[in-house]
Amino acid sequence: MFKLKENKTNVRTELIAGMTTFLTMVYIVVVNPVILSDAGVPFDQVFTATIIASIIGTLWMAFFANYPIAIAPGMGLNAYFAYSVVGANENITYQTAFGAVFVAGILFIILSLTPFRKQLIEAIPSNLKHGITAGIGLFIAFIGLRLTGIVEADQVNLVRLGDLHSPPVLLALCGLAITLVLMSMNVHGALFIGMLITGIIAYVTGHLEFTSGIMALPDLPEGLIVFNPFTAIGDVFQYGLYAVVFSFLLVTIFDTTGTMVGVAQQAGLMKGNELPKARKALLADSTATTVGAMFGTSPTTAYIESSAGVAAGGRTGLTTLTVGILFGLTAFFSPLVGAVSGIAAITAPALIIVGSLMIGSISNIKWNELDEAFPAFLVILTMPLTSSIATGIALGFIAYPLMKIAKGKWREVHLFVYIFAILFFIQLAFIGGH
Numbered sequence: 001m002f003k004l005k006e007n008k009t010n011v012r013t014e015l016i017a018g019m020t021t022f023l024t025m026v027y028i029v030v031v032n033p034v035i036l037s038d039a040g041v042p043f044d045q046v047f048t049a050t051i052i053a054s055i056i057g058t059l060w061m062a063f064f065a066n067y068p069i070a071i072a073p074g075m076g077l078n079a080y081f082a083y084s085v086v087g088a089n090e091n092i093t094y095q096t097a098f099g100a101v102f103v104a105g106i107l108f109i110i111l112s113l114t115p116f117r118k119q120l121i122e123a124i125p126s127n128l129k130h131g132i133t134a135g136i137g138l139f140i141a142f143i144g145l146r147l148t149g150i151v152e153a154d155q156v157n158l159v160r161l162g163d164l165h166s167p168p169v170l171l172a173l174c175g176l177a178i179t180l181v182l183m184s185m186n187v188h189g190a191l192f193i194g195m196l197i198t199g200i201i202a203y204v205t206g207h208l209e210f211t212s213g214i215m216a217l218p219d220l221p222e223g224l225i226v227f228n229p230f231t232a233i234g235d236v237f238q239y240g241l242y243a244v245v246f247s248f249l250l251v252t253i254f255d256t257t258g259t260m261v262g263v264a265q266q267a268g269l270m271k272g273n274e275l276p277k278a279r280k281a282l283l284a285d286s287t288a289t290t291v292g293a294m295f296g297t298s299p300t301t302a303y304i305e306s307s308a309g310v311a312a313g314g315r316t317g318l319t320t321l322t323v324g325i326l327f328g329l330t331a332f333f334s335p336l337v338g339a340v341s342g343i344a345a346i347t348a349p350a351l352i353i354v355g356s357l358m359i360g361s362i363s364n365i366k367w368n369e370l371d372e373a374f375p376a377f378l379v380i381l382t383m384p385l386t387s388s389i390a391t392g393i394a395l396g397f398i399a400y401p402l403m404k405i406a407k408g409k410w411r412e413v414h415l416f417v418y419i420f421a422i423l424f425f426i427q428l429a430f431i432g433g434h
Contacts, residue, residue, distance in 0.1 A: 002066055002316040009315040014068075017314025018322020021070050023189030024305035025323075027350045028054070028072045029330055030195060032297065034341045035078045035143075039086035039094045041296055043338055044219045049295035051218070051331045057288025057300050058324040062317035065281040068309055069263050070323045071288050074301035075354050076136035077251060079143050080389040081298040085244050088387065092239055098225050098293045099232030100241045104248035105290030105299070106229070111253065112282040121254055123414035126364070128396050129254050131376030133361040135383035135392045136251070141355025142384045144348040148172035171202060172345035179349050188308050191350045198346045208343055212335040219334065226294045243427045246420075247390040252299045256285045259302040267310045371403040394424035 004010055033046040050073050057071025085097045111117040145151045146159075149169045154160035162169055179194025187193060202208035226232050236245055260281055264270050275281065281302075288300040309319050330337075340346050362380065366372040375396045383392035397420045401413045 002062075002318045002321075004316060004318065007315040009313060011318065013313040014316060014318035015322050017068060017309040017312040017319040019326065020188045020312040021068070021303075021306050021309030021314065021319060022323045022326040023192050024308040025070060025072055025303045026189075026326075026330065027191045027195060027347075028075070029327075030337050030341050031075070031347050031350055032073050032078055033337070034147075034344070034347050035082050036094075036296075036298065037341075039082040039097070041094045042221050043341065044334055045222050045225070045296040047334050047337060048218045048220050048331060049292055049297040051327050052295050053288045053292030053297050053300050054327045055324045056291050057284045058320045058327065060284035060287055061281060062320040062324060065277045065284060066317040067260075067264065067269065067277070067281055068267060068314035068316060068319035069260055069281065069306045070303045070309070070320055071284055071300050072303055072327075073292060073297045074252070074255060074299055075351070076140050076358070076389065077248060077301070078298040079140050079351075080136075080247065083143065084388040084390065085241075089239075092241075094296075095225055096235045096239060096241075097244070098296060099235040100244045101248055101293035101299055102226045102229070102232045102290060103236050104245045104252070105286055105293055107245070107249055108252060108286035108289060109283065111249075112279060112286045117253065117282065120416065121257055123416040124250070124254065125372070125375075125400060125413075125417065127366055127372045127376045128379065128400060129258075130361040130364045131379035131396055132251060132383075132389075132393060133255070134359045134365075134376075135380040136389060137355040137358025137361070138380060138384045139355070139387070139389065141352045141359070144351030144355065147344040147351070148348040149344075167205075167207065168343075168345050171198065171205070171207060171343075172348055174198065174201060175345055176349040176352060179353060183353065188312070191353065194349060195340070195346050198349070199340050199343075202343050202346060208339060208346075210336065210339050212338065214336045215332050216335050218331040220295065222296065224294050225296045240427075243390045243394060243424065246423075247393055248299050250393065251389065252285065252289060252301055256282065256302045259304050259306075262304065263302070263306045263310055266307055267315055269315070371400075371407045371409065374403060375400040391428075394428055397421050397424050398428075 029050050032050045033043045036046040037043050054072040061067050061069055086092055086094050149162040151159050152162040175198030178197050179190055182190035182194055261275055264275050285300055292300055365376045378399050379392045379396035382395050383389055401418055401421045404410055404413045
C-alpha cells in the first residue's frame with residue numbers, strides 16, 4: 001500500500017521517522033489552545049479540534065498522497081485569528097471567525113482541484129511571499145515575548161522591557177535557553193523536550209499544579225461550531241471579512257505549497273520541478289482546514305517539521321500514518337496539556353523560536369532592488385506593529401504595483417496582483433481593515 005520497497009525504506013525506519021516528526025510538532029497541541037483561548041474559545045474545544053484536524057489532514061496525506069508530510073494547525077494564522085480578527089473587533093465572535101476559516105477552506109478545496117491554484121502561486125511575487133513569512137515570524141515572536149512579560153506595554157514608547165526579576169519571566173528565559181541549547185545540538189523534538197523540561201522546573205518550583213489529573217476522555221464542549229455553510233458565507237458578507245478570508249487562503253496556499261515542495265525535495269520525491277500527486281497532497285490540507293474550522297481551530301498547513309522525519313529516513317505515508325496515530329493517543333491527555341498551557345513561560349519560548357525560524361525568509365528578498373524590497377519591508381514592519389497579518393499583506397500588495405509602475409516595470413506585474421491591490425485598497429479605505 002505504501003510501496004516501501006519502491007521508495008527504498010522499511011517499516012522500522014518509517015515508524016521511527018513518524019515518531020521523530022510527531023515529537024518535533026506535538027508542541028502545537030499545547031500552543032494552539034493557548035493562543036485561540038485568548039479569543040474566547042474553550043480550551044478543550046481547541047485541544048480536541050487541533051487533534052481532529054491534524055489526524056484528518058495527516059491520514060489523508062498518508063493514504064491518498066503517500067507522502068511523509070504531516071498536517072496540523074499553522075503557527076501565525078492562529079495568532080492572526082485570535083488577536084487580529086477576533087481580538088481587534090468587538091462585533092466579531094470566534095464563531096463568526098471560524099465561519100471565515102471554513103469559507104477559506106472551501107475555496108482552498110476548489111482551488112486545489114483547478115489549475116487556478118498554480119496560477120495564483122506563480123502570480124504572487126516571491127519577495128512578497130518571503131516578506132509575509134518573515135512578518136508572521138516577527139508577529140508571533142512578539143506575542144511570545146508579550147505573553148511571558150519579557151516585554152510589556154508602555155504609554156510613551158508602546159513597549160518596554162518587562163521585569164526580568166519576576167518568576168514568570170525568569171522561567172520563560174530559562175525555558176528559552178534550554179530549548180535553544182537543544183536545538184543547537186540538533187536534538188529532534190527540541191521544542192517539545194524544552195517544554196517538558198520547563199514544565200518539570202515549573203512543577204518543582206510550585207508554578208505548575210495538576211488539579212484535574214492527567215488523563216481524560218476527549219471533549220468538545222461546544223460540539224460543531226460551524227455546521228451551516230450558508231450561515232458562514234453570509235457572515236463573511238455581513239461583517240465584510242473578505243480580506244480575512246483572502247489572508248487565510250493566501251498564506252495557507254503558499255505556505256503549504258512551499259513546505260510540501262521543500263520536504264519532497266529533501267525526500268527525493270520531486271520529478272524535475274513538479275510535485276507528483278500535488279493535487280491530492282493539497283487536498284489533505286484544504287480538507288483539514290475546512291473540517292478543523294467546523295470543530296474549532298484555525299487553518300492547517302503542511303509542517304516543515306516533517307523534514308526531521310525525512311532526515312530520519314521517512315519516505316512514505318507510513319511515516320504520516322504513525323504521526324496520525326500518535327496525535328490520536330494525545331487526545332486523552334487534555335488535563336495534562338491544559339495545566340501546562342496555563343503557564344505562558346512553558347509555551348511562549350516555542351512561539352519566539354518558531355518566529356526566529358520564519359524570519360529567515362528575509363535572506364531571500366532582493367534588498368538591492370527598491371521596487372522589490374520596500375513592499376516586502378512594509379509587510380514585515382506592519383504585521384507586528386498593527387497586530388494584523390491581513391493589514392501587512394494588504395499594504396504590501398498595494399505598494400508592489402505602485403513601485404513597479406513608478407519604475408516603468410508595470411508589465412512585470414501579474415494581472416492578479418493589480419486586482420488584489422485594488423481590492424485591498426477598497427478594503428482599507430472604505431470598509432476598514434480587520
